[in-house]
Amino acid sequence: MIGIRKTFRTSVAALALAAAALALFAVACGSSDSEPTEPTSAQEPSALEVSDSASQDDVASGSGSTASQSDGDSMASDHDTDDDDGDSMSSGHDVDDADDAMASQDDMDEEDDGEAVTTQDDASEDAGEAVTTQEDVTEDSTVEPASVKIGTGVGEMPPDYYILDLEHKEITQQDQLATGRPVFYYFFTTW
Amino acid sequence: MQGLSEIYPQYSDKVDLYALSIDTTASDSEIVAYGQEHGLTFPMGYPGGRMVADFNIKQQSSTVALKPDGIVLHKTGYGSGGLSKYEGLLQQLADLADTAGAAN
Numbered sequence: 279m280i281g282i283r284k285t286f287r288t289s290v291a292a293l294a295l296a297a298a299a300l301a302l303f304a305v306a307c308g309s310s311d312s313e314p315t316e317p318t319s320a321q322e323p324s325a326l327e328v329s330d331s332a333s334q335d336d337v338a339s340g341s342g343s344t345a346s347q348s349d350g351d352s353m354a355s356d357h358d359t360d361d362d363d364g365d366s367m368s369s370g371h372d373v374d375d376a377d378d379a380m381a382s383q384d385d386m387d388e389e390d391d392g393e394a395v396t397t398q399d400d401a402s403e404d405a406g407e408a409v410t411t412q413e414d415v416t417e418d419s420t421v422e423p424a425s426v427k428i429g430t431g432v433g434e435m436p437p438d439y440y441i442l443d444l445e446h447k448e449i450t451q452q453d454q455l456a457t458g459r460p461v462f463y464y465f466f467t468t469w
Numbered sequence: 470m471q472g473l474s475e476i477y478p479q480y481s482d483k484v485d486l487y488a489l490s491i492d493t494t495a496s497d498s499e500i501v502a503y504g505q506e507h508g509l510t511f512p513m514g515y516p517g518g519r520m521v522a523d524f525n526i527k528q529q530s531s532t533v534a535l536k537p538d539g540i541v542l543h544k545t546g547y548g549s550g551g552l553s554k555y556e557g558l559l560q561q562l563a564d565l566a567d568t569a570g571a572a573n
Contacts, residue, residue: 430524430533432541439524440517441489444497448517454485455539458569460562461485465516466470467492467529468503 470530472552474510480559483566486511491521491529534558537569 426435440450441463454461470488477486488511490500504513516526524533524544532555534543542565543558 426540430541430544432544434541435539436535436541437519437523439520441487441520442515442517444501444513446515449514451539454535457485458537458566459483459485460537460542460565461487461535462559462562463516463533463535464470464473464486464488465491465521465526465529465531465533466488467490468495468499469492 470509471507473555474508476552476556476559477510480563481510483563484559486559488513489516490514491516491526532558534562536562536565 428435428437430436438451440448442448500513528547530547532545536542
């Protein structure tokens with residue numbers, strides 16, 4: 279009977295040890311799953327690739343400041359990965375942050391491109407309006423300055439008038455202005 | 470007007486000058502004869518439309534000077550200032566023509 283009890287206790291102890299070993303193994307396995315070194319090193323190049331491609335896109339679209347910023351983020355990720363050899367949890371967050379950063383960067387690139395196009399369109403429209411305005415100003419200036427009063431007093435622009443030569447051919451105000459020369463009119467009678 | 474005809478040639482390359490008849494009874498031939506008689510050196514003609522009314526011309530020897538941009542520079546009634554006044558005006562107009570030419 280005593281032998282049976284010893285055998286049972288030994289078996290229980292062995293099972294307990296086995297359970298403890300399994301628990302330790304499970305814990306060890308759980309820790310190794312969240313090990314950041316391999317995933318980080320596996321994703322880090324992709325982050326660089328995205329950043330590089332984003333940089334190329336940005337260079338193509340002319341937003342150089344954004345490309346510099348993404349390069350800076352990639353370098354910070356490298357630095358975090360090196361530091362995370364002893365801290366898997368923080369490394370995991372860094373990887374997630376890097377992914378978020380990548381997604382954010384992509385979003386930013388798309389949004390920036392869209393805004394850039396819209397801005398370009400707006401600029402084109404504005405330029406068109408500016409040209410129209412310039413044309414209007416030019417046309418107006420050929421007729422008369424807007425601030426000049428219509429009248430026959432000194433400093434005023436006379437209303438439309440014309441004279442007749444001895445052949446009764448009209449010489450209009452516009453004809454005279456087209457010459458770009460000043461004119462002196464002398465009114466006389468023959469008596 | 471004869472004195473004006475004498476000084477105008479030195480400004481004719483920069484200033485236009487027209488003698489406009491407000492004598493409603495004179496024919497074209499009489500106007501031409503008057504010009505030849507006085508040896509006028511500038512073209513003659515007539516004010517058209519409402520020009521006399523708009524410029525308020527009521528007497529002979531009235532004058533109107535317009536700058537190259539058409540703005541009124543000077544307007545006088547009957548022979549105001551005489552020949553020296555005309556010469557000063559023509560010189561001023563010639564200077565404006567030089568300025569406008571340089572700007573263009």
